[in-house]
Amino acid sequence: MTFVRDAVTKYISGRMFVNKGHSKSWYIENLTKDINRDFERKEYHFRYENYLITPAQRESYRRNNITLSLEDKTELIIHNLLEYNVIIGVVERMSDSMELLKHYIDPINKxxxxxxxxxxxxxxxxxIVRPKEKNTSPVSxxxxxxxxxxDKKLYEKLVEIVKYEQRITDFAVGLHSRQYNMIEKMGAT
Known part of the structure; x- marks a missing residue:
């Protein structure tokens, strides 16, 4: 199972998580710098490759001196989600994700x-009970x-630097919906 999250939200949340405890203005100022820098350098935020490309695939590409483009990595990850029958959880759909996970690991409701x-x-x-948040921040x-x-221009830059992650997320959310609908039809929810 893997969880996905809206790529823009994931980018912002990740940067805020590693720099905890600052003011809203500090986050805005520093995120603006980060987004502009990443956009100018064409550095795309692409973290799914760390765990959705298999070690064997990584080794094969390394051994054969093959460097995949982000486009190719995106397609490979989408392929892997299907090929390896990955159960998809979606942060923004936690209740459905928990039902899906429960269906597979606790079918007898223990x-x-x-x-x-x-x-x-x-x-x-x-x-739906909201679990208590452990990593609360004064700024959400x-x-x-x-x-x-x-800031429309800044936001457009942010959308650009997360576009490959968002493409994977969009595909995964669709897959999650199909998986959830399947267990719903089976009467498992």
């Missing part, structure tokens, strides 16, 4: 309460992202 605790819809009450990713979206 640990159902644990899944409910971490965000799965309670099958009895229909309520959504507040910083809203501010960045106000």
């Amino acid at each position: 640990m159902e309460s644990l899944f409910v605790k971490y965000g799965m819809k309670d099958p009895v009450t229909g309520e 990713t959504s507040v910083v992202l809203a501010e960045i979206k106000n």
